[in-house]
Amino acid sequence: MTLPESAARAIAITQGDCAGIGPETIAKAFRDAPETLRGCFIVGELQTLRRAAAAVTRAGDTALPVAVIDHPEEAWSVPPRCLPLLPLAGLPGPAPWGEISRDAGVAAARCVEWAATAALQGRIAALVTAPLHKEALALAGVDFPGHTELLQAAAAAHAGVTLAEMPVRMMLANDELRTVLVSIHMSLRDALEAVTEPQVRETLRITHLALSRTLGRAPRIAVAGLNPHAGEGGLFGREEIETIAPAIAAARAQGMDVHGPFAPDTVFMRARNAPGHPGEFDVVLAMYHDQGLIPVKYLGVEQGVNVTLGLPLVRTSPDHGTAFDIAGQGIADASSLIAAVHMARQLLG
CATH class of the missing domain: 3.40.718.10 (Isopropylmalate Dehydrogenase)
Structure with a gap:
């Protein structure tokens, strides 16, 4: 069967704030839902993903391996229960769990910006964004309070229009x-x-x-x-x-x-x-x-998905925040992230 063009392209998952639960929920999703995550890859930083894989390793198991890729389409060839990572050069490494930091904000924003540009250029099918922390974004000097506004600005710049000419809205759905x-x-x-x-x-x-x-x-x-x-x-x-x-x-x-x-x-x-x-x-x-x-x-936040409407791209996100209080403990639920991938595929048709 021939896949639609959008389905043949890979879906990017941004790592989110590295001090929160985003990276470990991503690792859990690749571990527990390999079929759903097939054709997805992570945009992020190598040591951050290795730490996340270690955090969700169960007793008697070995940590999920991280498979570094150079191009989005390579995600399709990565074996199940591996973490396909497209690393961005110069990203700060992992910040301490549960701490607000400028470096974490810088890394989170750069991942979103890369994925937005790739989606707008047609190099990926969609993006799924792990949670970021708004205070960390502000410390990083990002002028936007969250994903929705950051993506709106990227789309407007790509189209050569003002923000007012690229209106977007947030939908939450389960x-x-x-x-x-x-x-x-x-x-x-x-x-x-x-x-x-x-x-x-x-x-x-x-x-x-x-x-x-x-x-x-x-x-x-x-x-x-x-x-x-x-x-x-x-x-x-x-x-x-x-x-x-x-x-x-x-x-x-x-x-x-x-x-x-x-x-x-x-x-x-x-x-x-x-x-x-x-x-x-x-x-x-x-x-x-x-x-x-x-x-x-x-x-229930477990199945909730955040969707940005009005963009010339598909973007979904789990319906929860960074959960600094439990970050690094390996207990965060990946259901909402998995639901966000499902939703992205539905929106792609």
Whole structure:
């Protein structure tokens, strides 16, 4: 069988912050899910990956070998339960477990930048990003607070457009629930100011286009209100009446299947797709970060996947952070990383 062009290219997994659980969850994923990880490779630093392999070695076993490759396509020829690594020259080595450091931020950012460039140039099929630490990024002098913003900047520079001309949104998804955010990493006060009709309308557009490709049909989109009870007819705030409802009306006029605004405390339950409870909607549009992420993460971070919508590339990530408190102990769960690889393959078609 001939693979689609995107499937024939390899998927890059960035090592994440080397002081956190990213490298060891990557090692576990290659150990425990070799078929899923076939055709994937790690972008990172050799000693960091060797340390991660040692951290997850079980009693009586030998550490997973690291197979250094020079080109992404070589990942397909690496035997199962090896760690195919494309090392970047000059990356700082492993930082102490659980410590915020500039060097860890530098290494994490450089890996993401390399993978983004490779994806934009068509040299890899997709990228899966292990968690980075935002304080370490800041110490490294990176001007962006996280993966989403860093990738947006890389894509905009590649296309020769401004950041405003490359709008992106964060989607968090698992088998039961998807949610897309109007705003991402900013203070709650600033997030409230970001709830504008153009922002909501743009989020609906990006969500509709992305999920139409994934589902093969127009997605059923529910929109959460901003205020308790979705404003209760203006008693608890007028954003639903003056901002959110007009954006919904504009989207519906363009043929999108959009409903709301609904009370934020119940709409996620209505959208949840569980055994015996088919969800009413394919996705919920949330007005700010915690409104949308708490419901998905409450269902379990093990299967949650972060997807960046609006980019001219496929990027997924596990639904957890660096977990400095358990880093290096070999107990971190790799399920979310494995789910992120699955999701990347689904998005590639």
